[in-house]
Amino acid sequence: MVSRDGTAGSDGVRVGLAELLGLRVEAARLRIAGRGRILATRHGGHLSRFRGRGMEFDEARPYQPGDDPRNMDWRVTARAGQPHVKCFREERERPVWLLVDQGPTMRFASRVAFKSVVAARAAALLGWSVTAGGDRLGGLVFDEARHLEQRPLARTAGLLPLLRALAAAPLSGEGTGGGGGFTGLAAAADHLARRVRPGSLVFLLSDFADLAAADAWAGRLGAGSELVLIQVVDPLERQAPPPGRYPVSDGRQIGWLDTRSAAARRAYAERFAEREARLVELTRRWPAHLVRLATDAPVGPALARGLAAGRAI
Numbered sequence: 416m417v418s419r420d421g422t423a424g425s426d427g428v429r430v431g432l433a434e435l436l437g438l439r440v441e442a443a444r445l446r447i448a449g450r451g452r453i454l455a456t457r458h459g460g461h462l463s464r465f466r467g468r469g470m471e472f473d474e475a476r477p478y479q480p481g482d483d484p485r486n487m488d489w490r491v492t493a494r495a496g497q498p499h500v501k502c503f504r505e506e507r508e509r510p511v512w513l514l515v516d517q518g519p520t521m522r523f524a525s526r527v528a529f530k531s532v533v534a535a536r537a538a539a540l541l542g543w544s545v546t547a548g549g550d551r552l553g554g555l556v557f558d559e560a561r562h563l564e565q566r567p568l569a570r571t572a573g574l575l576p577l578l579r580a581l582a583a584a585p586l587s588g589e590g591t592g593g594g595g596g597f598t599g600l601a602a603a604a605d606h607l608a609r610r611v612r613p614g615s616l617v618f619l620l621s622d623f624a625d626l627a628a629a630d631a632w633a634g635r636l637g638a639g640s641e642l643v644l645i646q647v648v649d650p651l652e653r654q655a656p657p658p659g660r661y662p663v664s665d666g667r668q669i670g671w672l673d674t675r676s677a678a679a680r681r682a683y684a685e686r687f688a689e690r691e692a693r694l695v696e697l698t699r700r701w702p703a704h705l706v707r708l709a710t711d712a713p714v715g716p717a718l719a720r721g722l723a724a725g726r727a728i
Contacts, residue, residue: 442542444719475488534708553573617641630697654683
């Protein structure tokens with residue numbers, strides 16, 4: 416049974432819109448900055464690979480006919496004995512996407528808060544940080560019955576529909592693309608991959624419970640973009656509870672978890688280890704950053720540490 420986490424607007428099972436809106440202040444602790452992989456063509460606050468007149472000096476190169484004389488690098492010219500000009504990396508705006516899994520396996524926890532609630536809080540923190548930085552934000556929030564899709568928009572126009580969807584159960588379908596649900600993360604990711612343009616930053620928030628060894632959706636979704644996988648895990652998933660026979664329910668049916676034998680407990684741990692290994696292999700095969708969150712730990716500090724440790728964005 417999930418205990419109350421003491422957070423206003425949430426009982427650990429569902430998250431309130433007021434709480435997600437209130438995370439705007441805490442989001443200031445996150446730093447989402449460019450890493451030189453920004454390929455978008457709209458001007459904004461991140462360094463791009465395009466060279467031109469911008470804010471950041473990139474290199475000096477030999478003068479070519481048509482170059483702006485105002486960019487002459489006189490020091491390098493004098494040293495090299497031939498005309499050189501300064502090149503700059505321009506600052507560009509970047510579309511950011513949030514793909515938030517709210518499916519059946521996410522509606523679980525042994526303590527503090529459902530994985531779906533942790534994912535919603537993390538998505539809100541990311542969203543507020545993105546909008547504060549001046550980037551356009553869009554996303555896809557989905558469960559098995561409904562989904563809400565929002566194209567990237569500036570300021571809070573792209574964020575607020577996503578927050579309302581995260582606070583709603585079931586999903587309301589409001590926004591620019593409400594519709595039926597997805598059978599799993601792979602289907603949702605494939606759907607989003609057809610909308611994400613090169614130069615985007617994409618966050619996937621899920622427990623990755625249905626991850627398959629041959630998944631290629633990460634490659635399609637991350638093609639030309641930066642991909643960050645945020646895994647939400649409950650402590651009970653990592654290690655079986657003490658020997659016993661435990662009732663387990665999805666709200667409709669009741670089953671039993673039997674951990675009385677050492678072999679059963681060992682097999683339990685091995686299944687989770689295999690899932691973790693598949694996720695790590697996926698990040699290597701289709702280059703992606705991996706951040707882990709737990710249902711029994713405060714979301715904000717854990718997310719900030721995870722992003723900083725991987726220098727993910």
